[in-house]
Amino acid sequence: xxxxxxPVVFTANRLRDGEVVWLGANxxxxxxxxxxxxxxxxxxxxxxxxxxxxxxxxxVIVEPYEIDVSLDAGSVTPVRFRERIRASGPTIRLDLGKxxxxxxxxx
Amino acid sequence: MYRYDEFDHEFVESRVAQFRDQVARRVSGxxxxxxxxxxxxQNGVYLQLHxxxxxxxxxxxxxxxxxxxxxxxxxxxxxRDYGHFTTRQNIQFNWPKLEDIPDILADLASVEMHAIQTSxxxxxxxxxxxxxxxxxxxxxxxxxxxxxxxxxSTVHPEFLFLPRKFKIAVIGAGVDRAAMQFHDIxxxxxxxxxxxxxxxxxxxxxxxxxxxxxKQVRDFVAEADLLSYCEAILRVYNLSGRRDNxxxxxxxxxxxxxxxxxxxxxxxxxxxxxxxxxxxxxxEDVRSIEAYFAAPAFxxxxxxxxxxxxxxxxxxxxxxxxxxxxxxxxxxxYAIVTVxxxxxxxxxxxxxxxxxxVLAGLGEAYSFDELRVSHEQNVILPHVRLDDxxxxxxxxxxxxxxxxxxxxxxxxxxCPGLDYCALATARSIPVAQEISQRFSDLDRQxxxxxxxLKISGCINACGHHHAGHIGILGVEKRGEELYQVTLGxxxxxxxxxxxxxxxxxxxxxxxNAVETLVDTYLARRLSDDETFLEAYRRMGPAPFKEALYxxxxxxxxx
Ligand code: SF4
Numbered sequence: 001x002x003x004x005x006x007p008v009v010f011t012a013n014r015l016r017d018g019e020v021v022w023l024g025a026n027x028x029x030x031x032x033x034x035x036x037x038x039x040x041x042x043x044x045x046x047x048x049x050x051x052x053x054x055x056x057x058x059x060v061i062v063e064p065y066e067i068d069v070s071l072d073a074g075s076v077t078p079v080r081f082r083e084r085i086r087a088s089g090p091t092i093r094l095d096l097g098k099x100x101x102x103x104x105x106x107x
Numbered sequence: 108m109y110r111y112d113e114f115d116h117e118f119v120e121s122r123v124a125q126f127r128d129q130v131a132r133r134v135s136g137x138x139x140x141x142x143x144x145x146x147x148x149q150n151g152v153y154l155q156l157h158x159x160x161x162x163x164x165x166x167x168x169x170x171x172x173x174x175x176x177x178x179x180x181x182x183x184x185x186x187r188d189y190g191h192f193t194t195r196q197n198i199q200f201n202w203p204k205l206e207d208i209p210d211i212l213a214d215l216a217s218v219e220m221h222a223i224q225t226s227x228x229x230x231x232x233x234x235x236x237x238x239x240x241x242x243x244x245x246x247x248x249x250x251x252x253x254x255x256x257x258x259x260s261t262v263h264p265e266f267l268f269l270p271r272k273f274k275i276a277v278i279g280a281g282v283d284r285a286a287m288q289f290h291d292i293x294x295x296x297x298x299x300x301x302x303x304x305x306x307x308x309x310x311x312x313x314x315x316x317x318x319x320x321x322k323q324v325r326d327f328v329a330e331a332d333l334l335s336y337c338e339a340i341l342r343v344y345n346l347s348g349r350r351d352n353x354x355x356x357x358x359x360x361x362x363x364x365x366x367x368x369x370x371x372x373x374x375x376x377x378x379x380x381x382x383x384x385x386x387x388x389x390x391e392d393v394r395s396i397e398a399y400f401a402a403p404a405f406x407x408x409x410x411x412x413x414x415x416x417x418x419x420x421x422x423x424x425x426x427x428x429x430x431x432x433x434x435x436x437x438x439x440x441y442a443i444v445t446v447x448x449x450x451x452x453x454x455x456x457x458x459x460x461x462x463x464x465v466l467a468g469l470g471e472a473y474s475f476d477e478l479r480v481s482h483e484q485n486v487i488l489p490h491v492r493l494d495d496x497x498x499x500x501x502x503x504x505x506x507x508x509x510x511x512x513x514x515x516x517x518x519x520x521x522c523p524g525l526d527y528c529a530l531a532t533a534r535s536i537p538v539a540q541e542i543s544q545r546f547s548d549l550d551r552q553x554x555x556x557x558x559x560l561k562i563s564g565c566i567n568a569c570g571h572h573h574a575g576h577i578g579i580l581g582v583e584k585r586g587e588e589l590y591q592v593t594l595g596x597x598x599x600x601x602x603x604x605x606x607x608x609x610x611x612x613x614x615x616x617x618x619n620a621v622e623t624l625v626d627t628y629l630a631r632r633l634s635d636d637e638t639f640l641e642a643y644r645r646m647g648p649a650p651f652k653e654a655l656y657x658x659x660x661x662x663x664x665x
Contacts, residue, residue: 016134017204018158059136063154081586082525086156090526092454092536096187096202097157 002042006068009036009076010052011086012061020086020098021061027051029061032098033076033087038069109166109254109399111219118261119216122223126150127209134206149229151222152208156529161200161208162225163215167235167253167277168196168479168487170220172467175478177218179463185211190463192448192456194482194520194571195274196234197225201527223261228269230260230341234276236284237481240400241443241489243435247296247304249279251397252333255388259334266341270348271356273341274313286482286574286598288312288321291358292340297327304330310340310370311362314568318604319359322367324374330393332378334386339378343370403475403490408440412493425500427549428511433496436489444474444488444499445481445513451547454536455521456484465506473499482571483520485513515552516560516625517543520571524564524581525588531564533581533588534614538562541618546625555625558639559598574598576640577624578605579617590617594624594651595643608648609656620655627654 010023011033021029022036030036039045045066052064068079078084089097111119126146133143147153151162163178170178178198182190185207186200193199203211215221224231233253240248256275260266266273276290287293293309305327312321328336344358347365362370419426434443446466449455458466466486470478473495479487491499503509512518519542522528524535539562546552561575565582572578578593589611596605612620625639627650632642643651 013154013158015140016206018154018202020157056140059133059139062140079586081583081588082156082531085525089157090536091534092526092540 004040004042004045006079007038007040007071008045008048008066009033009038009069010048010064010066011036011083012052012056012064015059015062023048023052023055023064027055029055031101033069033078034074036069036076038071038076040071109169109250109396115219119219119221119223122150122221123209123212123216126212130205130209145227147205148226149223150208150212151225152203152205153226154529155201156525156527156531158202159205159208160527161203161211161222162193162197163200163220163222164225164232165196165198165220165480166257167233167239167250168237168481169235169239169250170478170480171476172471172478174218174220175463175467175470177214177220179460179467181211181214182463183460189457189459191454191523192458192480192484192486194484194522194569195232196237196480196482197232198480199523201523226272227267228271228273229267230256230263230269230273230275233257233260234274234285234290234482236278236280237479237483237485237487238284238434238443238489239279239479240402241436241441242280242282243437244280244282245437246281246298247279248397248400249277249294249296250400251393252294252296252306252330253277254396254399255333255393256337259337259386266345269341269345270350271353273344273358275337281600283598283600283602284481286571286602288600288602289314289318289571289574289598290321291344292337293321294333299327306330306333306336308336308340311359311367312602313357313359314571314573315357316354316566316568317357317359317363318568318573319363320602320604321359322362324367324371331388331390332382333388335382335384336374336378338381338386339374342377343373347373402438403477405438405441405490406492408438408492408494410439412440412496415493415496418497422497424504424509424511425497427553428500428509429496431511431515431553432513438490440493442491442493442496444491444496446486446488446503446508447510447513447518448485448508449512449518449543450507450510451517452540452544455519455539458486462506462508465502465508469499469502483518485518511549512552514557514559516546516555516558517552519543519560519562520575521562522564522570524562524570528564530567531581532566532583533564533590535562535564535570535579535581538579538581538590538614538617542621545618545622554635555629556635556638558625560621561596571598572596573604574602575605576638576643577621579621582611584611588614590614590620592617592620592624592655594648595640597640606648608652623654624651627651 024030088099295307308325309321474488521535521539525531563570591611593605
């Protein structure tokens with residue numbers, strides 16, 4: 001079992017409404033990055049990638065892709081700034097996006 | 108203004124019904140994303156950073172109060188209570204649900220609006236001077252021609268799958284307020300020696316990765332030949348434009364690689380072949396379209412207003428606003444009002460539903476039911492009586508839209524950038540906000556005078572940074588935002604592409620860098636009237652470079 005250099009999670013937009021989602025446990029797409037299921041090994045990554053592709057084919061989500069994250073005391077933080085903005089919302093409108101629904105994720 | 112005829116109505120309504128069916132089939136899984144994506148793009152639906160985004164066209168920037176109210180309604184009912192006016196005379200809604208979009212399009216169709224051809228490799232929304240039909244310096248209203256072009260280019264079977272997107276702008280005055288020379292085709296309405304109407308034709312302008320100022324391909328094309336000539340250009344481009352590399356597919360690259368003389372020959376040859384054909388515009392057709400844009404029934408008024416003068420004397424804030432945001436109208440006793448959607452610290456081009464409703468009301472009450480949106484992300488009330496300016500100002504002031512900064516350093520163009528855009532490499536809006544706050548003092552802004560500052564969040568240049576007197580381009584370097592500065596760009600009739608001044612600045616340095624540039628200009632300008640752009644053109648980059656990147660202090664001699 002090879003460990004990944006950086007843990008990854010899968011993200012996409014929900015087909016019906018465009019909501020940003022991440023792949024969580026049990027193949028469910030969740031609305032906060034903290035609830036996502038990170039892969040830390042190549043085997044996990046391969047499995048999650050297969051689930052993401054299947055969800056895409058099943059028309060649950062659109063345009064899935066994988067992002068690097070860092071893990072710290074149970075919280076999942078995207079590495080790239082772009083993905084951090086996606087995970088919280090526009091930095092200039094704290095009343096919009098995820099950060100507006102859940103202050104724990106405010107930028 | 109132009110009203111849909113039966114054909115337009117039927118067409119737009121059938122497109123809504125068709126898209127409703129397509130969305131239903133997408134959601135039920137009958138259509139895959141691969142199949143659906145080109146369809147949604149043709150209907151203006153993008154997938155952005157946080158959500159879907161719907162881009163709605165405001166053809167040649169003209170809309171009536173009912174349409175503006177509908178935009179407010181859509182923002183309120185289906186979105187997050189605001190919309191974003193873009194640099195292409197479009198409005199974008201940032202948070203629509205896919206499932207709601209057919210209803211939104213039906214609402215839009217009910218007021219003769221749509222999102223068709225606001226995306227994809229087709230001829231996009233035709234833009235025009237936002238002062239069209241009002242400005243004192245106008246030769247002829249460009250909008251009838253923009254409308255003729257719109258009708259011709261809408262689902263034109265030959266031009267729906269061009270090598271790349273294609274943008275056309277039309278201006279009706281010698282002064283260019285529409286950045287015409289940065290379009291694939293730029294048209295300048297003019298009169299020839301025989302006093303006949305026609306067009307100066309420019310091709311191959313564009314911003315983005317490879318910015319280019321358009322080249323003039325014809326000094327004069329007769330009015331009747333408008334469509335034949337444009338069709339000839341599009342045919343040559345469609346045939347010879349590169350399809351192998353999306354970064355080289357715009358007509359500007361074809362002009363650059365083939366050379367304007369050779370290309371002109373090809374265009375002229377095609378034009379000669381088709382000029383007497385079906386596209387020749389009968390005079391009565393042009394005049395009947397023109398009638399839709401006939402000037403409203405202006406009252407006969409004196410060119411001064413005692414009421415206005417008294418109000419200016421009594422209210423210095425109002426006087427200031429009149430000085431900056433009110434422009435000369437062709438009808439005596441009237442003026443053009445620029446409503447700057449650029450309050451201190453606000454996101455350029457954003458308007459709330461409530462503000463859109465107020466603007467609609469003002470259009471109705473004071474501007475013959477007409478509004479315009481400008482590529483500079485402002486809203487225009489084109490026909491306001493001088494006597495009514497104070498009432499308009501008071502209403503704007505009450506709703507946070509009375510910034511007296513049109514054309515000044517805080518009248519910033521900024522694209523959505525990394526706060527919204529999936530393609531972005533850095534944020535633009537916070538940079539605009541910080542600069543707007545730093546220069547919020549109106550005395551200082553007025554002292555600086557005309558200065559166009561434009562910000563893009565990636566190389567695609569939707570924020571027109573190359574055309575800014577000061578341009579800012581956000582890039583990503585080692586995971587951080589970095590801002591490159593260009594100087595000396597211009598989007599007016601003296602169009603020029605800004606030059607990169609040196610290494611970029613971090614997000615916490617960029618406002619200081621702008622301030623340094625402004626201070627350098629103020630310290631060296633020849634007179635109060637010499638604008639930043641003029642001073643830059645006179646002095647070149649050297650003094651600005653020196654101020655931005657001072658040589659390291661010499662190390663002490665041993
Ligand atoms: S310039 Fe780039 S970041 Fe800005 S809106 Fe255009 S594509 Fe997005």
